[in-house]
Structure formats: C-alpha cells, structure tokens
Amino acid sequence: MTIDNSYKDKKVITIGVVSELTGLSERQIRYYEERKLIFPERKEGKSRKYSFNDIETLIDIANKIEEGTQTYEIRQDMIKKQKLKDEKEIKKQMIQGQLNAHFGIQKKHYR
Amino acid sequence: MTIDNSYKDKKVITIGVVSELTGLSERQIRYYEERKLIFPERKEGKSRKYSFNDIETLIDIANKIEEGTQTYEIRQDMIKKQKLKDEKEIKKQMIQGQLNAHFGIQKKHYR
DNA sequence: CGTGTAAGGAATTCTGACACG
DNA sequence: CGTGTAAGGAATTCTGACACG
Numbered sequence: 001m002t003i004d005n006s007y008k009d010k011k012v013i014t015i016g017v018v019s020e021l022t023g024l025s026e027r028q029i030r031y032y033e034e035r036k037l038i039f040p041e042r043k044e045g046k047s048r049k050y051s052f053n054d055i056e057t058l059i060d061i062a063n064k065i066e067e068g069t070q071t072y073e074i075r076q077d078m079i080k081k082q083k084l085k086d087e088k089e090i091k092k093q094m095i096q097g098q099l100n101a102h103f104g105i106q107k108k109h110y111r
Numbered sequence: 112m113t114i115d116n117s118y119k120d121k122k123v124i125t126i127g128v129v130s131e132l133t134g135l136s137e138r139q140i141r142y143y144e145e146r147k148l149i150f151p152e153r154k155e156g157k158s159r160k161y162s163f164n165d166i167e168t169l170i171d172i173a174n175k176i177e178e179g180t181q182t183y184e185i186r187q188d189m190i191k192k193q194k195l196k197d198e199k200e201i202k203k204q205m206i207q208g209q210l211n212a213h214f215g216i217q218k219k220h221y222r
Numbered sequence: 223c224g225t226g227t228a229a230g231g232a233a234t235t236c237t238g239a240c241a242c243g
Numbered sequence: 244c245g246t247g248t249a250a251g252g253a254a255t256t257c258t259g260a261c262a263c264g
Contacts, residue, residue: 007118007119008118012123012128013124014125014234014255015235015236016233016235017123017160025247027245027246027247027248028245028246030236045236045253046235046255047254048235049128052121065245070245071245125255126257136226137256138224138226139225142224146224156232156233157233157234158233158234158255158256182223
C-alpha cells in the first residue's frame with residue numbers, strides 16, 4: 001500500500017496527455033486547479049505537470065460533477081478526508097510513542 | 112513482479128521531462144531511438160512519449176556508454192536478453208500444456 | 223561514432239477575457 | 244457555476260544538416 005508510489009506520485013505528465021487520458025478538456029483541468037481540487041507542479045514559470053494520482057483524482061472529480069456535485073463541495077469533502085487521515089496518523093504516532101516509552105529500550109533485549 | 116506495471120509502462124512523458132529526469136540531452140535521447148535502443152510512442156505525427164520504464168532503460172544505456180560500450184553492442188545485448196526471456200516463456204507454456212493434458216480435467220475434482 | 227548546435231516550422235501551453243446560462 | 248472559444252505570445256518539439264573527432 002505504500003510501495004511503488006514512486007511512479008504514481010511523480011508529476012511528469014503534460015496537460016495535453018492528461019486531457020487524453022481523462023477525457024476532460026484542458027479548460028476543465030485548469031479550472032479544477034483554480035478551484036483547488038488538484039495541484040500540478042510548475043517549475044520556473046513552465047507548463048503544468050501532473051501525476052498518475054492527479055489523473056485518478058480528476059476522474060473522481062469528473063464523476064462527482066456529473067452527479068451534480070459542485071466544486072466547492074468536492075473540495076470540502078477532500079479537506080475532510082485529509083483531516084481524518086491526519087488525525088489517524090497522529091494517533092498512531094502517539095500510541096507508538098507510548099509503546100516506545102514503555103518498551104522501547106527493552107526491545108533490544110529481544111533481538 | 113507483474114503488479115503495477117500499469118504506470119511504469121505507460122508512455123506519457125515528453126522528451127523535455129525525460130531529459131530532466133535522466134540528465135541526458137534531447138539529442139542523445141533521440142539518437143538512442145535512432146539506434147533502436149528505445150521506442151517512444153507517437154500518435155499521428157505528434158511528439159514522442161516515454162514511459163518510466165524507458166527512463167530506466169535510458170539510464171542503463173547512459174552508464175554503458177560511459178563505460179565505452181557502443182550503441183551497437185548495447186543493442187545486441189538487449190536482443191539477446193529478450194531472446195532468452197522469450198525462450199523461457201515458451202518452455203513454461205509447454206510444460207504447463209503437458210500438465211494440463213495429464214491433469215487438467217481432474218483438477219475440477221479437487222475443487 | 224556520439225553529440226552539439228543553429229534554423230525554420232509546427233504543435234503545445236499559457237493567460238485574461240468575453241459568452242452563455 | 245462550469246465550460247467553450249478566439250487571441251496573441253511564449254515555450255516545446257521536430258527534422259535535416261553541418262561540424263568535430
């Protein structure tokens with residue numbers, strides 16, 4: 001689940017290819033960026049570069065819009081989901097911290 | 112080993128990005144194509160598109176050339192390796208065929 | 223042989239704006 | 244609100260060629 005993100009997350013695809021792959025117009029793709037739904041990379045005033053992950057996100061966005069969802073709502077949902085994810089991560093780290101405090105040093109004995 | 116080739120093999124990257132990612136000049140990248148070492152995709156007279164796999168291949172090529180290997184030799188090696196791979200695949204299928212001929216139908220009884 | 227470069231053209235991408243609904 | 248489009252400019256890519264070694 002955390003393996004091979006190397007390719008999926010690399011922002012290397014131009015908007016033309018993204019358009020072909022998603023079936024969306026370049027106008028739509030740029031607009032969803034304006035509405036803060038996707039975040040292509042841009043080096044020194046150059047052209048936008050997208051990742052395979054961005055493409056999947058775009059397909060999800062397109063589906064939701066077809067269902068009548070507004071970009072604002074989509075954004076709220078994305079923020080909410082991210083928040084939940086962050087909280088889980090923090091909890092996980094806290095529990096790990098507790099465990100380490102109690103058993104961290106002893107661990108060495110087992111190995 | 113056969114999972115997630117979906118991204119690695121998709122030809123979606125322009126030559127400019129490939130150049131950045133490999134450190135090779137566009138001239139070099141096009142030349143290696145001329146020497147049949149890489150095979151970008153081109154739709155209707157459009158620009159070349161490369162995959163992440165192509166990028167890895169290019170890095171290997173660059174290393175070999177630095178060592179003094181000529182493009183012709185690199186190509187021969189690639190052909191040889193491909194041949195070995197094909198032969199293994201055929202053998203595998205033949206053995207599978209034999210097994211199926213003997214036990215193929217009975218398999219159903221076990222399940 | 224492998225690579226650089228200048229040349230001219232074609233295709234791509236970008237932005238800001240007007241339009242419609 | 245979400246999307247199309249024409250407009251003009253900038254950046255990208257392409258090919259064939261000459262150059263060097």
